Amino acid sequence: MKWWSLLAAKLALLAALHLGLILWINGFFPKAVVGLHLGYSFAVFGADLFLFVIGYALWLDQKYRCRKCLSRLRMPLAKGSWSHATLFGHPQLEWICPYGHGTMIQDEVHLSGADPDHWMKNDADFWKSFEDSWRKS
Numbered sequence: 001m002k003w004w005s006l007l008a009a010k011l012a013l014l015a016a017l018h019l020g021l022i023l024w025i026n027g028f029f030p031k032a033v034v035g036l037h038l039g040y041s042f043a044v045f046g047a048d049l050f051l052f053v054i055g056y057a058l059w060l061d062q063k064y065r066c067r068k069c070l071s072r073l074r075m076p077l078a079k080g081s082w083s084h085a086t087l088f089g090h091p092q093l094e095w096i097c098p099y100g101h102g103t104m105i106q107d108e109v110h111l112s113g114a115d116p117d118h119w120m121k122n123d124a125d126f127w128k129s130f131e132d133s134w135r136k137s
């Protein structure tokens with residue numbers, strides 16, 4: 001829920017920034033129309049390009065945040081093999097929450113379009129998966 005709230009806040013910020021920029025530009029070019037007034041058109045297109053870049057940066061920040069605690073995902077772990085990319089074990093990156101809430105798996109090979117990243121919640125006992133290796137030694 002926190003993750004969606006942060007995304008909504010970022011979108012609201014982006015919309016407010018867009019509205020503010022358009023109102024500010026309209027102050028310089030009263031009664032201008034996009035496509036008819038060259039200066040106004042460039043100003044609006046420049047503002048939209050600026051907002052697109054800001055929005056992309058906000059999305060990249062959002063993508064690499066934990067779905068539960070919003071901390072930045074860390075410790076990227078490369079898995080798979082590029083030589084077996086089309087059959088088995090295609091290359092992936094695993095990102096993990098530093099507090100153990102979950103893992104994001106990011107495919108590095110996109111054969112049929114962009115695959116969405118996979119988020120897996122970890123169990124309450126984060127260290128459970130390592131218990132077997134501790135018992136054997």
Ligand SMILES: [Zn+2]
Nearest residue numbers: 066069097101
């Ligand atoms: Zn977390």
